[in-house]
Amino acid sequence: MQIDTNNMDTNSILARQQAQAWQGSREADKAKSFADELQAAQKNTLDDPAYQKKLKDACKGFESMFIQMMWKEMRKTVPENSLFGESDGEKIFQDMLDTEMSDRMSEAGGLGLADVMYKQLTAQYQAHKDMEARAKASLAARGRQVDLPG
Secondary structure (H helix, E strand, O other), X not given: OOOOHHHHXXXXXXXXXXXXXXXXXXXXXXXXXXXXXHHHHHHOXXXXXXXXXXXXXXXXXXXXXHHHHHHHHHHHHOOOOOOOOOOHHHHHHHHHHHHHHHHHHHHOOOOOHHHHHHHHHHHHHHHHHHHHHHHHHHHHHOOOOOOOOO
């Protein structure tokens, strides 16, 4: 039995080309998806109350994680019970308790970290918006009209 190597080479070349075409279309889909996400993100501004709420919630979530990490590190400084030890269930319960306490602390005002972050992020947005408005006014005064990005 003789194997036709010419036909096998042609088949492998065709398969490779099909794989490259499929990979290329997949990359194009990813790029389009990324462009769509980027365009949607540009529409989200702090002028939108829903976006402001999302930002505030994200800041509170960050503060909650920060508090939880602090609780975890503080618990490491407490010596373990040498008489009975700690079971895995007790460790899991303690971790769940720390998570709940950190969430409640953050909702109640926490350390103030969420508020500081929110103010900083909104101040940066407002500064960018003011700078853009001044630049447009300056260009308009000179008789030029330019669409600035952002």
